[in-house]
Amino acid sequence: MTRVAAEVAPIPRDEDGKPVFREPWEAQAFAMTLALYEQGLFTWAEWAAALSAAIKQAQASGDCDDGSTYYQHWLAAIEQLVQDKGIASEETLASRRDAWDRAAHATPHGQPILLANDPLG
16 A cells, blocks of 8 residues: 555554454455555545545445444445446446356365356356
8 A cells, every 4th residue: 555545545444553354345345445445546635525425325224323334335435436436347347246146155264265156167
């Protein structure tokens, strides 16, 4: 992560300075967002607006709003930005989500989920 990205979105850390993510996919979503930002796909203001919109939409739909779904909103925001910028269509994203779900179900417990594990891949 570049210094600029570290300044606009520092990695959340615990008291000991270790990164704090509840699941590996949350860290991956965080890293993917920073990588796309660093490549100039969007400005940080655009990112903040997209994340805010995703959270507001979830709240309007009855989200529990206790912080446990934060990275689901994060992922929804990055998917929306990717669509808005013409990088991937909703169909492409849906196809990738389906492949990920199949791979997750085909991956032995405790092993990293890899798209290569998608039985239809």
